[in-house]
Amino acid sequence: MSKPTGKAAKYLDKLRNIGVIAHIDAGKTTLTERMLYYSGKIHRMGEVHEGTATMDYMPEEQERGITITSAMTSTPWRDCLINIIDTPGHVDFTIEVERSLRVLDGAVGVFCGVSGVEPQSETVWRQSEHYHVPKLAFVNKLDRLGADYAAVLDSMVKRLRVKPLPLQCPDGEGQELEGVFDLVSMERLEFDVDNKILEYRRVPMDDSERERVAPWRERMLETLAEEDDEFCDCYLGGGDCTPEVLHPAIRRATLAGRLVPVLCGSALKNIGVQPVMDAICLYLPSPAEVPQASGVKPGVEERISFPAHPAEPLSALVFKVSMDSGRKLALMRVYSGRIKAGDTVYNVTQDQDERVARLFRLHAGRKEKIDEAVAGEIVAAAGMKYARTGDTLACREAPLLLEQIAGYKPVISLAIEPRNSEEGDKLDEVLEKFLLEDPTLEVVRDEDTGQVVLSGMGELHLEVILERLRREYGLSPRTGNPQVVYQETVNATAEAEGVFHRELGEDMHFGGVRLSVEPRERDKGRDVVFEVDAALWPAAWMDAVADGVNDGLQSGVIKGYPVQDVRVRVLELQRKDGESSPAGYRMAAAMALKKALEAASPQLLEPIMWVEISVPDDFVGEVIGLLGSKGAKIENMLDRGGVKTVQALAALASLFGFSTQLRSATQGRAGFVMKFARFDVLQ
Secondary structure, three states, X not given: OOOOOHHHHHHHHOEEEEEEEEOOOOOHHHHHHHHHHHOOOOOOOOOOOOOOOOOOOOHHHHHHOOOOOOEEEEEEEOOEEEEEXXXXXXXXXXXXXXXXXXXXXXXXXXXXXXXXXXXXXXXXXXXXXXXXXXXXEEEEOOOOOOOOHHHHHHHHHHHHOOOEEEOEEXXXXXXXXXXXXXXXXXXXXXXXXXXXXXXXXXXXXOHHHHHHHHHHHHHHHHXXXXXXHXXXXXHHOOOOOOXXXXXXXXXXXXXXXXXXXXXXXXXXXXXXXHHHHHXXXXXXOOOOOOOOEEEEOOOOOOEEEEOOOOOOOOEEEEEEEEEEOOEEEEEEEEEEOEEEOOOEEEEOOOOEEEEOOEEEEEEOOEEEEEOEEEOOOEEEEEOOOOOOOOOEEEOOOOOOEEOOOXXXXXXXXXXXXXXXXXHHHHHHHHHHHHHHHOOOOEXXXXXXXXXXXXXXXXXXXXXXXXXXXXXXXXXXOEEOOOEEOOEEEEOOOEEEEEEEEEEEOOEEEEEEEEXXXXXXXXXXXXXXXXXXXXXXXXHHHHHHHHHHHHHHHOOOOOOOOOEOOEEEEXXXXXXXXXXXXXXXXXXXXXXXXHHHHHHOOXXXXXXXXXXXXXXXXXXXXHHHHHHHHOOOEEEEEEEEOOEEEEEEEEEHHHHOOHHHHHHXXXXXXXXXXXXXXXXXXXX
């Protein structure tokens, strides 16, 4: 069965799974709020700045005016059902974007009409490219002073390296924004800004308006002709470029990833929102139109593709786990087959049977109970005991393991101590729940001090965790200053031998291992190579050596941080008849590794951050001086409409409190964004 037919095909064809992605404060949540209002899903329009936005349902989101966790909802529009995931823009919550994009079929990128493509916009755009997600773009905030639609399109070309296809152009910019010109239908779109009327008006352009938009129309037609052969024949042959001809051509180019249709307006002023929803239905793919999902049979390397069809065996991916009133809720994308409330499914990743007690459709913080979910849908399930982010659900008869979601390494740590033993027990329990929800969070207990070390993606990430501890669970543990998470590596090649010969219990245990360590390129990870004849040694001894080496790499010789970018070669094993044992070889391998690391010029690697500061010309000197005092390395300086953008690399340890110092040095006029670049030594 290669393609859905009949009723299943009709349902899939009208389904759209899309995400709203962008830099922080570009207007993602505001746009989503308007989409829900105009589709009739909600009857009162909330505002982010008032803390009343539907999709920002966590108290921390409402107070800060930012999205922290990706929220999902479903809403009808025209004859389609749109599943929408509103994602965070802050770099600390990148994993929320990553796992959402993994299960989406399309996305709407939102860009500020003044700032254009900003750093986090690039990050999330690249994430979507990794998953080959077709996209639309919405240039928002064109009602603000300094808005420049053409400049935003240029920044998309330069910074995202995409080919934008403007389907609209604004009627005025800044305070003069009055509406939007539709270049496909050659109509002026009028929106009732004050009364928030659901429908907008399409008015034919007069001659002067046609003349104004003629260059934009020609640009659209030429760009489309360059990327779609079928339309090119029509265009060069002098055929009518009617909407009936243009819509299929735009859709083909969008689904192929050759073009990004661009729309414009101001979500806050209710200008241009409904056409975005029309474009989602017209140009973004249904679950049946994206490349077929594929998985690997457990224990077999062969990758098998399968269609999105309810009659196929079940295949679903858990892309997020959240706690709802103390109970686990697993959000999943069903790629094939169907799943019913009460079913028992097979968790391929955990090799466990799971019972799906209840199924829900989500609307931000609320749930709608459903009996069944079929291929193409995104739903939540309650009752599953073992499910984790990235797990594959299937039927035991035909299990396929889907590609997992990429992980992220924490870069900052905080020591926390419970105020008493009773709080300590509760703290452990709550942190366990947080770990289920958030794969970027890491918790390690220091057995010597009793401290809990909490590691995350940034200061804001850890702040939000502490705030949730206090608000949701009444816990206020003592905290130490944030500490940077380092890694270790080696700069030279060294060889060492470890011999373990000791009585443990009533038996003698022996192991002898000679090995070498050598550096690898940055971000190449660890590699353990055995250069002994495996046929001459019992598998249990070899496994014990591998375990000893891998355990030793978890804790380096400088400050006990994990060792990365190193190759370990196991060169020789020694035996003693009657005394050689797995325990002996494990201990000998760990001893040899420690000696070799100490002799191989060990070095600390620190998290290096990519810093981008937008600042008026008057304060460039202050910014460069401040970066210099932090030991930062300036990489680039750009001029964007009279505002200088300074790009630099800096060690995370030097950036604590930097945003406050930057505000003081620039009278609050500088914008500051940083994102994790790599673990390295800043030269």
